Every structure is written in structure tokens, then in C-alpha cells.
Amino acid sequence: MPELTQVVDSEVITAYATYAVIVVLKMMLMAPLTSYYRMKKKVFANLEDTKLAHPVEEPKFVRVDPDVERVRRCHQNDLENVVPFVLVGLLYSLTGPDAATALAYFRVFAASRLCHTVAYVLPLPQPSRALSWLTGLVVTCCMAYRVLLHNFRL
């Protein structure tokens, strides 16, 4: 009987694993970026956190800041888009798609999320962020369509 690790050797699944990890790492990077802004601007969500930037707990540092909220919204948008891509992308890769098409989807999605993050954090003028978000959404929907076509069973 072959082991699962031996059957997972297709070009598409290898590329999927690479891009899935890249976009998840990009998403995870938003957390240290939020921490950086919190420390730099002394803006915290919990009283006990203020001691990370101040000798004693300081209630006035428990506040909301527009720059911190901007990074947090970007992180939230990643959760709402990157996680569906990774979940749908796995099922898509298992449908045995054409390698060139699959690679194109993965590359376009990863590029769209990098653009989205830059457009959100800087920020760039709209509709740059709206278009990069929409591009990623369309890629995930295309992959979802193929999964449904290939596996449809209600």
C-alpha cells in the first residue's frame, strides 16, 4: 500500500502547497505589523498590555487608533479571502486541473493579495484596493466552479 506522502507528487499540488504557504505567511505577517504599530503609537486593546511599552499599567494607552485599525482591517480582509483560497485551492488541486491554468490562478491570487496589502496599508487611492480584492475573489470563485463541476453530489 503506498503512503499518502508518496502519492502527493503532482506538479499542481506542489505549486499549491508553495502558494498556500506564501499567502498564509503573508496573512500571519499582519499580526507582527499590528504589534509594531501598537508599540510605536502606544495603543493597546488590554490594560495589561500597556506594561509592554510603559513601566506601569497606564489606562490612557487603552484606546483606538486609526493606523492600528487600518492594519487590523487588512488582516481581517486576509482572513476573509486567503482562508477560502487555501481551502478551495486544495479541493481544486485534487480535481487534477491543467497545470498551467492552476499555476496562473495561484500566481494571480498571490499577486492580488500582495497588491491588496500594499494598497491598504500605505494607503493607495481607490480603486486599487477594490480591484486587487476583486481579482482574488474571482480566482477563488473560478476554482470553486471547477470543484463543483468535478465533484457535484448533493
Added chain:
Amino acid sequence: MPELTQVVDSEVITAYATYAVIVVLKMMLMAPLTSYYRMKKKVFANLEDTKLAHPVEEPKFVRVDPDVERVRRCHQNDLENVVPFVLVGLLYSLTGPDAATALAYFRVFAASRLCHTVAYVLPLPQPSRALSWLTGLVVTCCMAYRVLLHNFRL
């Protein structure tokens, strides 16, 4: 050596892929719905976004609106429930469950999340939303229980 795409042919995994994609698409639909409410009510989270609905950037459109927040809470609840279902459901499908039971789980979960969304967005009186949320939670826990029973190794 067989390819992974050839071994993924069971009835349960096919049904899993179908329902996983359906509930992920339903979750992703909340983002355009939020955008629709934002445009319709001219309520934005970022100053640069106001230009999508107004000739020049307009600070007074950067505000919080109860209807937009309602859709966003529904989206957040999907993230908190649909993502666990898809993750646990994959591992559950790999335990080789009875096809009729698995299909029942998938159908009940998908139906519960459709009811949840309708109950949240309209809104319907409680406990309709609470019960639909609880139904989905119970299904995911049942699948998690089987995965633990089948794979337990600490």
C-alpha cells in the same frame, strides 16, 4: 504509483468537496453584500473608499452604520463556524465514515448556515438564529468526535 487525484474518488469525499465549496461560497458572498450596503448607505471604513461613492473624499462618510455592522457580524460568524466545519470535515471524510451519515451531516450544516444568514440579515426573531448557529456547531462537534475516535494519538 497512483496519483492522489485518482485515489480521491470516494462518495463521501465528493460530497464533502461539494458542500465545503457551497458553504465557503456562501461565506464569501457576505463581502459583496457588505459592499452593497456600504455603497447604498454611503458608510465607509476608510477615507479613500468614500471616492467610490462620491466625487471627492468625504470624511463624513467614514462612519459606523447598524445595517453594515449586522452584515459584518454575520460574516464574522461564518468565519468562526464555516472554517472549522471545512477543516474538521476534511479530516472526518478521511476517516471513511458511513456515506449516509456523512451526507446528513453535510446537508444539515449547509442548511443551518443558510438559515443562520437569513435569520441574521433580515433579521428574524430569536431564537431562530441561535438555533441555526447551534445546529451547525453540533454537526462540527459530531464530526470532530469521530476524527478523535479514529485518529487519537497525543
Added chain:
Amino acid sequence: MPELTQVVDSEVITAYATYAVIVVLKMMLMAPLTSYYRMKKKVFANLEDTKLAHPVEEPKFVRVDPDVERVRRCHQNDLENVVPFVLVGLLYSLTGPDAATALAYFRVFAASRLCHTVAYVLPLPQPSRALSWLTGLVVTCCMAYRVLLHNFRL
């Protein structure tokens, strides 16, 4: 042709399934905990929810409470960290890692998230929560590194 369920029999994948389900269940537990605090302190996000704790709808119970927000931030942090662990961990398990190393990663991650939740909800003084969060992040990054090393294809 073997079925997928027959090839999924490695020690690492069994352990992965166990720990993935444990941390997802822990994450899902935050929702009932939030509900508990909402009922106990009569703090709701939607007007229709107030009827769950009061004979008639009561607008003054639609408010924000620091204790409820604390549990919600903990839940959000789980979404931002547990979901990446489960996604990256699956791809990591498929790279055929050393079983002892994989088990160490899974155990350290699960322990770090339990500590994080305790440190957040009680709360414990910092840097207990920051360190438990960082530990989980480092584990996920180590697994991501191996996936990239093993599958790199851009």
C-alpha cells in the same frame, strides 16, 4: 486502486488530525464562552438578542462590555493563529516529516494556545500572553519553512 482513506495511515497524519481537531475545538469553545458572558452581563450585539435574556426587547442591553470584548479578542486571535496552523500543518504532514519532530511541533502549538487562552481570559500579567502567542507563531513558521523547502515551485 487504493482508496484515500487507506493511504492516510501514517503516524504523523494521525497525530496531526488529533491535534488539529483539539485546537479547532478549543477555538470553537470561545463562542459559547462569549454567549455565557453576554447572558450573564446582559450585553448583546443585536436588539432581537435581548429577548434571550429579558421578556421584551430592551435597547439598553445592546451595548459593549469590556469582559465580552476580551473573550471576543481571544476568539479572533484564535482565528488568526489556529486556522493557519491547521492549514500549514496539513501540508507539513504531507511532506513526510520525522514523527518525533512533528509531534513536538503539534504538542507545543496546542499547549501554547491553551496558555494563550488562559492568559487572555483571566487575564494573566504580560508577557505571558505575548510569549504564548509568539510560541505558536514560531511553530507554524517552522512548519511553513519545511513545506516551502519540500514543495518549492513558483
